[in-house]
Amino acid sequence: EDKVVQSPLSLVVHEGDTVTLNCSYEVTNFRSLLWYKQEKKAPTFLFMLTSSGIEKKSGRLSSILDKKELFSILNITATQTGDSAVYLCAVDENTGNQFYFGTGTSLTVIP
């Protein structure tokens, strides 16, 4: 039933660690995959991925999509306490008008 599955559900790491968050999806007419960061307020947009194998990078965050295996990963290097948040993955189909969101990965970075 769930079109987007994220793992792990939660993660606790120490500052400086590198983390990898996973998002697998199952939609019939894939168009794009998006990553959002949600702290105690609005989800903020991180990346939109449409093509396989092309890494998107923003500072310490990077993401890549594998359309053959139907998943994406979000990497965060040299984590900081400010990275603590829920990271949401969403998938968009060519048909329909909605994004399908996963339940998120809750990341806690401890000093």
Added chain:
Amino acid sequence: NAGVMQNPRHLVRRRGQEARLRCSPMKGHSHVYWYRQLPEEGLKFMVYLQKENIIDESGMPKERFSAEFPKEGPSILRIQQVVRGDSAAYFCASSPRPRNEQFFGPGTRLTVL
């Protein structure tokens, strides 16, 4: 350059009352999406509106819920005769075009007593 605005940020209602949630999209955005987020769950799509039109309401419960996006003014999500199960965070997002990334508002946290 304000982002998506939602109000109120917190709303408390007793069972049977009505809840009205407002969303003002970013300037220049004419596409509005409403999502509901229950505790421990992901964002669930409810409805997609363009100015004066409901484009897709496939995620909206058939009863008690309605949405509008008038020519002037904010988009409104209206919940009539609220029940405890309606307690959730309701997020609004906007985009300048369909199929673009969506920019989210801070959400309205509805608590039904």
